[in-house]
Amino acid sequence: xxxxxxxxxxxxKTRGQQVTLSCSPxxxxxxxxxxxxxxxxxxxxxxxxxxxxxxxxxxxxxRFSGRQFSNxxxxxxxxxxxxxxxxxxxxxxxxxxxxxxxxxxFGPGTRLTVL
Amino acid sequence: xxxxTQLGSHVSVSEGALVLLRCNYSxxxxxxxxWYVQYPNQGLQLLLKYTxxxxxxxxxxGFEAEFKKSETSFHLTKPSAHMSDAAEYFCAVSGGETSGxxxxxxxxxxxxxxx
Numbered sequence: 001x002x003x004x005x006x007x008x009x010x011x012x013k014t015r016g017q018q019v020t021l022s023c024s025p026x027x028x029x030x031x032x033x034x035x036x037x038x039x040x041x042x043x044x045x046x047x048x049x050x051x052x053x054x055x056x057x058x059x060x061x062x063r064f065s066g067r068q069f070s071n072x073x074x075x076x077x078x079x080x081x082x083x084x085x086x087x088x089x090x091x092x093x094x095x096x097x098x099x100x101x102x103x104x105x106f107g108p109g110t111r112l113t114v115l
Numbered sequence: 116x117x118x119x120t121q122l123g124s125h126v127s128v129s130e131g132a133l134v135l136l137r138c139n140y141s142x143x144x145x146x147x148x149x150w151y152v153q154y155p156n157q158g159l160q161l162l163l164k165y166t167x168x169x170x171x172x173x174x175x176x177g178f179e180a181e182f183k184k185s186e187t188s189f190h191l192t193k194p195s196a197h198m199s200d201a202a203e204y205f206c207a208v209s210g211g212e213t214s215g216x217x218x219x220x221x222x223x224x225x226x227x228x229x230x
Contacts, residue, residue: 004158031216043205043220056217090158097216100166102147102209104216106158 001027004107006091012113018079021110025072025093031055032074033104034066037088046089049074050097078112086114117142117208121221129229134178134193136224138206141187146210148189149218150180153203162204165189176200201228 005024013019025032033056034046045058049068066076072093078085088111092104122137140146147166151159163174170182180191189206203225207218 033216033218035218042222043218045217045219048217058217092159092216092218094216100147102216103149103161103164104218105161106151108158 004091004093004105006089006107006110008110009108010111010113012115013081014115015081015083017081018077019081019112020075020077021089021091021112023074023076023091023093023107025074025091026105029093029095029105030072031094031097031102032068032072033092033094034074034076035090035092036060037090037109038086043090046076048097055097081114083114085112087112117146117210117219119206119208119219119221121204121206121224123224124222125225125227127227127229128196130198131195134191134196134200134226136191136204136206136226138180138189138191138221139187140189140206140208142208142210146208148180148182149207149209150174150178150189150191151205151207153205153223155202159205162191196226196228198228198230201226 007022031050033048048056052068063079068074088109090109092106094104095101118141120139150162163172165182173179178193203223206221
């Protein structure tokens with residue numbers, strides 16, 4: 001079974017631009033979560049989607065948004081990029097959130113650099 | 116609110132020695148606990164997971180962790196370190212139906228294995 005895939009793997013943008021990152025979960029997984037990883041703040045939860053609905057949202061500004069499609073694929077968007085948005089963005093999928101089948105499997109991440 | 120504390124941001128051991136990485140958690144509900152490993156420029160790989168039941172959890176690559184409710188701890192151990200174990204390790208907690216799969220991570224422990 002294929003793992004979680006994320007595209008693109010690397011991205012360079014300039015301040016003020018916007019960016020869209022894509023995530024395809026493991027087949028059969030309906031929950032997708034996004035995390036931001038930086039050296040200073042560590043791993044921080046962005047949001048979680050289940051069956052196209054946002055279930056949880058972390059403490060990030062409204063510039064960060066996401067969505068999930070009917071095939072469970074997810075995208076996250078960051079508008080008006082700031083230097084501090086440079087990070088590794090990780091996507092994870094799980095089978096059934098809030099149950100014993102909630103372990104998350106992570107993709108390789110998208111490395112975003114904002115210049 | 117849930118939180119995780121990993122004691123020691125850097126741990127160094129000799130090849131063949133015991134690996135002990137410490138994790139303490141706080142949670143208002145019975146938690147799910149996880150250990151993940153991250154190799155350079157990669158995503159997170161699930162090592163093991165605690166739900167309920169047996170307090171000693173066995174994971175991949177010879178790792179195991181013991182859940183101690185009285186100490187609110189979930190320390191990760193491996194009897195004999197291998198060079199390939201050098202990586203960053205994250206303890207994480209989730210729990211409760213409303214939190215979904217949302218993971219709260221510790222700060223991470225960088226494990227160095229010396230020859």
